[in-house]
Amino acid sequence: MSVTMEGIAKAAGVSVATVGRVLHNSGYVSAQARARVEQAVRALGYIPNQNARALKSRRSGLIGNLVMQNLNGLSYRITNSVLRAAERRGYQLVTMQSAELGKDEFRAVQSFISLGVEGLVITSDPLVPETCFAMLKQAGIPAVAVERGYLEQGIDSLTVADFAGVYDAVLRIVQKGHRRIALVASAVEHSVEKERLEGYRAALRDSGLPEDPALMELVPDYTAAFGQRAAARLFSLADPPTAVFCGADTLAAGVLQLLMKQRLRVPEDVSVVGYDDVLSRLFAPPIDSVALALEGTGEQVMELLLRRMQQPDAPVMQKNIGTLYQDRGTVLMKHRDHSLEGGKQHE
Amino acid sequence: MSVTMEGIAKAAGVSVATVGRVLHNSGYVSAQARARVEQAVRALGYIPNQNARALKSRRSGLIGNLVMQNLNGLSYRITNSVLRAAERRGYQLVTMQSAELGKDEFRAVQSFISLGVEGLVITSDPLVPETCFAMLKQAGIPAVAVERGYLEQGIDSLTVADFAGVYDAVLRIVQKGHRRIALVASAVEHSVEKERLEGYRAALRDSGLPEDPALMELVPDYTAAFGQRAAARLFSLADPPTAVFCGADTLAAGVLQLLMKQRLRVPEDVSVVGYDDVLSRLFAPPIDSVALALEGTGEQVMELLLRRMQQPDAPVMQKNIGTLYQDRGTVLMKHRDHSLEGGKQHE
DNA sequence: GCTCTGTGTGAGAACGTTTCCATGTTTTGG
């Protein structure tokens, strides 16, 4: 059926070993033999059999990429960056998605091991079960987590500098004169969410602003529906916020929807800031958001991975993805206090 | 290093052949031997070597998935659907992305062939070069294209019923009394874009409405920026449209941004409809959009693929992804003519 | 003339499966 090295050897009138030497540019090959082999390779459209190669050499040249729930397109961008970095180092990136939590990713990890990947990159929005890490460890396959860190499980992680990102953004809002700044964020119990919450708190604290529990909406899910519900509560308060910081652009979408329903304008009546900058530029109006500096991600991931491949017992390491505030003018300088009360209308 | 069948055989005190029989549930195995083997498999955490398996049996159990440019998350959803359908049939789906057009997907296809995938699913927004199809053909690997069809290249395709989707949506707008309905769509020269344009034209024609070139904005790209630019032109017309049909949600985003700038309200002043329904529900307000009925996609893809695997010479076939109009109330019944003129304000 | 080194080449043993074939051991049934 398909063309093998033996086929090439026969066509070029040489041995399989010589074909191998030509393909790998190793050992001594006469110019004549090389030319004949290369000619045959081209003519027959030879494509090496990855399975045989990996089986014999124990080097698959494959890096696995486990992606879970990629609805906002962030994982796609990360994957792209990693793809490039991996290719630059002679690796191919193969991706497996996992949709259903708790079952899929188990099977996916198993498949990766089965395929003989030399490393695994885990890009996940939801949480990855521990059993997966155990399997990887047993198989001796190094892994790197991106976006969500798993340092506690002994996995090198590349995480977003969420604390700083949120802290800076909130501070910026404070500096524009806002004093009642609401938070709409996720209540998930994980480092990412904790950092975002802490960033908000610290910014308030360092600005000498009180922490008002009524202004902190922690919702169970990163969906617009919850964003809207949170905003509904915030803007039915007697003393509503003048600015809303959202822990994700999807939440900001919901907030904007509610503000429009209430006939409140952005940014004239309320300032809104998103996070992730995955949708913000598409809103009307485009709102401020904290973008992730994803350019170097692939390189960083590969560095962590290769380091662990070479030194399996090195201490667990964490690197950071920086953040970059995108100013689109939706945080307005606030002059009067309670400017909202006059303009506020109910449905 | 890793556990092999021989390791299991040794641990269970049987031969490799018996281990194989247990693993495949084939042939005769005594209950005792089976139990011992299964016990050993569990205890040692045996994971079969996919490479050896594929090499020997010439059945990799792998379906390749080539994804290009997945910024709107549509491919992710398609991939998920295919993933499920493939798994239901005992196949694993491995995905490779391609970012840079013209080079990546060539390498990706080569890798797929090298891995020994038994079929390939191509989900692509941009166009796939012909050389890829040629390679696949030579390797005897059946392929199915999703979203964008490649019937001319002899590839079974699962395409969106774009003509009908647009036709119905535009007709709906007409039935609400609108007579000046603008189109903002992509100018790309491919069946997808042509169908959308034709759907719009046919709906106007069948409603007895004139086709006004001034209302047809064909932009080079599916970006919000172009949507905004197109809308700017449309709403600087002496006789602006009362409704805008957008060929993609991203374009609709731009249109909404411009409308907000011009202080035009949706849906009170202008009706806006999107396409793909990938973002529409996140806008403020959420706008009508033509959703794709993606539930059955995976099944359909696998049916096409398996059919071609069994009958490599069957005639090229096309199936359709249906569309479903999402009514969110952004197409308002229009009573007066030129209702806009009074309310229109310039920046 | 002989070793030595530098070139050039091919044979063949793995890698971990799958699978066919051979060889037993039991059970069945006439």
Add this chain to the structure above:
DNA sequence: CCAAAACATGGAAACGTTCTCACACAGAGC
């Protein structure tokens, strides 16, 4: 009681690579 069928097992040859060895033939140096 013996042949045939059913059950149970192991040996070993592939699959297409990689890679070590062995071998052959130059020309160079003694």
